[in-house]
Amino acid sequence: MNAKIRPLSGFPELLPAQRVVEQQVVDTLRHVFELHGFAGIETRAVEPLDQLLTKGETSKEVYVLRRLQEQEGGKDAGLGLHFDLTVPFARYVVENAGRLEFPFRRYQVQKVWRGERPQDGRYREFTQADIDVVGRDTLSFHHDVEVARVMLDALRRIDFLPGFRLQVNNRKLLEGYFLGLGLDDPAPAMTAVDKLDKQSPEAVAALLVEGGLDADLARRCLAIAEISSTDTSFVQQVRDLGVEHPLLEEGLTELAAVVEGCAGLVGPRVEVVADLRIARGLDYYTGTVFETRMRGHEALGSICSGGRYDALATDGRTTYPGVGISLGVSRVLVPLISRTGLVADRSVPSAVLVALVDDAPEARAASEAVADALRARDVACEVSPSPQKFGKQIRYAERRGIPFVWFTTAEGGHEVKDIRSGEQVTADPAAWTPPHEDLRPQVTSHDPQEMTK
Amino acid sequence: MNAKIRPLSGFPELLPAQRVVEQQVVDTLRHVFELHGFAGIETRAVEPLDQLLTKGETSKEVYVLRRLQEQEGGKDAGLGLHFDLTVPFARYVVENAGRLEFPFRRYQVQKVWRGERPQDGRYREFTQADIDVVGRDTLSFHHDVEVARVMLDALRRIDFLPGFRLQVNNRKLLEGYFLGLGLDDPAPAMTAVDKLDKQSPEAVAALLVEGGLDADLARRCLAIAEISSTDTSFVQQVRDLGVEHPLLEEGLTELAAVVEGCAGLVGPRVEVVADLRIARGLDYYTGTVFETRMRGHEALGSICSGGRYDALATDGRTTYPGVGISLGVSRVLVPLISRTGLVADRSVPSAVLVALVDDAPEARAASEAVADALRARDVACEVSPSPQKFGKQIRYAERRGIPFVWFTTAEGGHEVKDIRSGEQVTADPAAWTPPHEDLRPQVTSHDPQEMTK
Numbered sequence: 086m087n088a089k090i091r092p093l094s095g096f097p098e099l100l101p102a103q104r105v106v107e108q109q110v111v112d113t114l115r116h117v118f119e120l121h122g123f124a125g126i127e128t129r130a131v132e133p134l135d136q137l138l139t140k141g142e143t144s145k146e147v148y149v150l151r152r153l154q155e156q157e158g159g160k161d162a163g164l165g166l167h168f169d170l171t172v173p174f175a176r177y178v179v180e181n182a183g184r185l186e187f188p189f190r191r192y193q194v195q196k197v198w199r200g201e202r203p204q205d206g207r208y209r210e211f212t213q214a215d216i217d218v219v220g221r222d223t224l225s226f227h228h229d230v231e232v233a234r235v236m237l238d239a240l241r242r243i244d245f246l247p248g249f250r251l252q253v254n255n256r257k258l259l260e261g262y263f264l265g266l267g268l269d270d271p272a273p274a275m276t277a278v279d280k281l282d283k284q285s286p287e288a289v290a291a292l293l294v295e296g297g298l299d300a301d302l303a304r305r306c307l308a309i310a311e312i313s314s315t316d317t318s319f320v321q322q323v324r325d326l327g328v329e330h331p332l333l334e335e336g337l338t339e340l341a342a343v344v345e346g347c348a349g350l351v352g353p354r355v356e357v358v359a360d361l362r363i364a365r366g367l368d369y370y371t372g373t374v375f376e377t378r379m380r381g382h383e384a385l386g387s388i389c390s391g392g393r394y395d396a397l398a399t400d401g402r403t404t405y406p407g408v409g410i411s412l413g414v415s416r417v418l419v420p421l422i423s424r425t426g427l428v429a430d431r432s433v434p435s436a437v438l439v440a441l442v443d444d445a446p447e448a449r450a451a452s453e454a455v456a457d458a459l460r461a462r463d464v465a466c467e468v469s470p471s472p473q474k475f476g477k478q479i480r481y482a483e484r485r486g487i488p489f490v491w492f493t494t495a496e497g498g499h500e501v502k503d504i505r506s507g508e509q510v511t512a513d514p515a516a517w518t519p520p521h522e523d524l525r526p527q528v529t530s531h532d533p534q535e536m537t538k
Numbered sequence: 539m540n541a542k543i544r545p546l547s548g549f550p551e552l553l554p555a556q557r558v559v560e561q562q563v564v565d566t567l568r569h570v571f572e573l574h575g576f577a578g579i580e581t582r583a584v585e586p587l588d589q590l591l592t593k594g595e596t597s598k599e600v601y602v603l604r605r606l607q608e609q610e611g612g613k614d615a616g617l618g619l620h621f622d623l624t625v626p627f628a629r630y631v632v633e634n635a636g637r638l639e640f641p642f643r644r645y646q647v648q649k650v651w652r653g654e655r656p657q658d659g660r661y662r663e664f665t666q667a668d669i670d671v672v673g674r675d676t677l678s679f680h681h682d683v684e685v686a687r688v689m690l691d692a693l694r695r696i697d698f699l700p701g702f703r704l705q706v707n708n709r710k711l712l713e714g715y716f717l718g719l720g721l722d723d724p725a726p727a728m729t730a731v732d733k734l735d736k737q738s739p740e741a742v743a744a745l746l747v748e749g750g751l752d753a754d755l756a757r758r759c760l761a762i763a764e765i766s767s768t769d770t771s772f773v774q775q776v777r778d779l780g781v782e783h784p785l786l787e788e789g790l791t792e793l794a795a796v797v798e799g800c801a802g803l804v805g806p807r808v809e810v811v812a813d814l815r816i817a818r819g820l821d822y823y824t825g826t827v828f829e830t831r832m833r834g835h836e837a838l839g840s841i842c843s844g845g846r847y848d849a850l851a852t853d854g855r856t857t858y859p860g861v862g863i864s865l866g867v868s869r870v871l872v873p874l875i876s877r878t879g880l881v882a883d884r885s886v887p888s889a890v891l892v893a894l895v896d897d898a899p900e901a902r903a904a905s906e907a908v909a910d911a912l913r914a915r916d917v918a919c920e921v922s923p924s925p926q927k928f929g930k931q932i933r934y935a936e937r938r939g940i941p942f943v944w945f946t947t948a949e950g951g952h953e954v955k956d957i958r959s960g961e962q963v964t965a966d967p968a969a970w971t972p973p974h975e976d977l978r979p980q981v982t983s984h985d986p987q988e989m990t991k
């Protein structure tokens with residue numbers, strides 16, 4: 086077939102040595118999610134369009150499907166590609182409620198599609214990694230702490246990525262504060278706080294005044310958004326504002342519990358901040374809310390967000406509350422790969438190239454036997470495609486980043502050469518194993534300070 | 539959000555304990571592919587429509603994409619979901635040719651979409667696992683043997699699946715035979731052999747006679763399709779037909795090499811047959827062709843097919859020959875799961891449920907500390923969501939298939955109970971590990987004889 090070259094904007098693809106980076110990230114996420122008892126599921130890529138459009142604001146981003154030979158208005162009409170993993174998960178929970186055990190912990194790493202304008206960190210096809218805990222009728226608060234801890238545990242283990250800052254807040258805290266200030270409807274103030282990310286406090290305050298608040302009240306509404314702390318000292322800072330409301334108390338208690346619950350995981354690579362400016366625009370969040378910034382790449386915005394919703398899904402009779410957090414895998418990796426050259430040290434899984442002595446079938450069989458012996462001990466390897474001069478076979482390995490070349494000598498002996506050091510030693514195919522760090526491709530870590538230069 | 543229940547025919551989804559089966563299959567495939575030096579890549583889900591339609595016959599199955607808010611004929615018009623992994627791989631090779639090393643071994647496990655009528659073993663969304671080796675300008679024949687060996691090595695290791703029979707043939711062999719018989723154009727005879735799968739030899743011979751062959755020649759054309767052998771004895775059987783042609787010789791040599799090269803992998807779970815009836819309809823195959831049947835489920839047709847193509851891709855100046863084989867992961871698993879109840883022994887990754895003594899924050903912290911200690915040694919576990927009576931906590935574990943429940947005693951001691959045997963022993967959270975077979979969910983193997991009852 087004649088393959089035309091047509092790169093598509095917004096549909097990033099990776100070269101083999103870059104794909105290793107993504108695969109290792111996904112492997113670590115999955116490993117940690119499973120250690121914490123989260124079950125992996127996948128949902129179909131399509132949902133009925135009416136289901137996708139209940140989320141209003143994002144409707145314009147949906148890709149609609151049609152079979153090429155289908156008549157207009159055929160019965161397939163009305164299917165679209167999912168634009169997140171929450172809508173399909175909510176549907177999966179309701180559809181399979183009778184066959185699931187609650188509380189149900191699940192993780193899901195899949196591609197999603199949005200027809201939005203491609204830009205830095207925004208793609209039309211990208212991979213997300215979601216964890217959620219969902220209950221039937223009720224879901225204890227401690228799961229809010231749990232999902233934060235699980236994601237932190239995963240992020241801190243991916244040591245070739247820059248550091249992360251998890252910013253936590255609680256919508257009860259904000260809502261209670263606004264009610265305590267005497268506002269009848271806390272929604273406009275909530276929206277205003279959410280805008281502080283992109284507009285100045287003065288501009289946002291002006292909007293509140295336009296909405297009918299007096300200037301002093303508008304200022305007091307925004308005062309809470311200036312509070313942040315990496316410990317629970319934010320509680321006293323809020324109390325110092327002199328506002329009281331039962332919902333505010335509940336929010337303070339919950340937020341303090343998340344910060345305290347995560348304390349054991351904080352380290353050089355991950356920090357946790359109670360940041361009272363975080364509101365999350367989406368109105369289905371009802372308590373804890375999360376956002377996450379990547380150190381040195383704050384302009385990408387939040388790369389890992391989520392929160393608590395009292396009704397992740399409902400079938401009319403039963404309500405399924407949930408709490409979850411979603412990592413934008415592509416959103417983190419694609420910019421890092423292109424900006425910092427984040428890449429694995431080889432483009433093939435092979436740790437060893439088994440050289441070929443000559444063109445005789447016996448020579449190939451002998452090299453294949455060595456390869457099979459290595460594979461039996463989980464050493465990835467490949468046999469030279471052709472019996473070129475050994476110098477050429479070594480360059481074949483070099484170009485792929487394969488660290489070792491295996492030679493069979495004329496006398497039937499075996500030698501293995503580390504082509505980086507040049508060291509060559511006799512070796513037994515049934516016993517030799519490369520050093521642990523050479524067994525699999527290694528991703529080079531990059532200093533986040535260097536990246537932005 | 540209000541999630542409506544709408545199962546979609548042809549878009550299979552799995553419950554958590556079923557998804558474990560699929561995940562373990564994909565993990566084994568990936569492990570074996572990497573052991574043999576194949577690099578994993580992923581390609582975008584969409585391709586330009588004109589690219590997807592070069593394959594003619596399948597055009598009616600393509601799902602076309604449109605952004606919901608897009609005007610008719612907008613610039614996104616003309617994108618479709620890929621219906622296999624070969625078309626995108628060919629495009630990827632040409633697009634990245636300057637940045638790849640050839641011969642290039644790659645594996646790719648991804649979903650594909652076809653708008654065809656859903657039926658047993660045929661889906662609208664399904665997962666395929668492809669391996670291919672592609673060369674620039676040339677590709678040695680031994681890679682034909684290699685891809686067969688790699689797929690056999692993978693299939694034989696997935697011990698909870700029924701056995702497999704790899705059927706191999708060579709189009710040079712068939713074409714040379716037909717040319718040796720004196721046919722000017724071997725294509726109609728090739729097509730006829732391909733039809734023997736669904737029609738009687740008499741009906742197929744009648745078609746050839748209709749096409750202008752005399753009855754004896756038609757009979758001789760089909761005689762070769764009756765030959766098969768699990769060793770190289772097919773060579774003599776072909777010679778006994780008394781037809782000679784250089785291309786026939788070449789095909790015989792190549793097919794014998796594949797059968798001999800695979801001999802070391804044949805065992806109770808996988809067999810290899812030179813089956814001279816296998817033609818593969820697609821006309822881009824030029825040498826070796828593969829099909830695979832699953833024992834006890836032959837009616838599903840070939841679940842793993844492929845072959846050699848002299849031009850996997852071309853950019854006009856350079857041609858990229860390739861050889862590959864593609865396993866229909868969903869095609870194997872979805873019918874097995876629904877027919878035989880193939881499933882993992884638990885619905886969660888957790889090997890241990892850490893029980894909760896009471897509602898005090900200290901009690902939860904103590905249980906979490908036990909869980910963290912177990913996780914530090916890669917033991918997946920979860921903490922009870924609430925401090926119910928221990929009998930209820932044990933039933934919580936039972937319903938999920940979690941084999942062990944961990945109790946902290948009032949005196950600060952630790953005991954772990956195997957809830958299957960009832961055995962309870964004292965244990966140290968910093969040292970205890972479950973037996974290896976309990977560390978991860980196990981998939982129950984099913985006797986293929988039992989399945990079809």
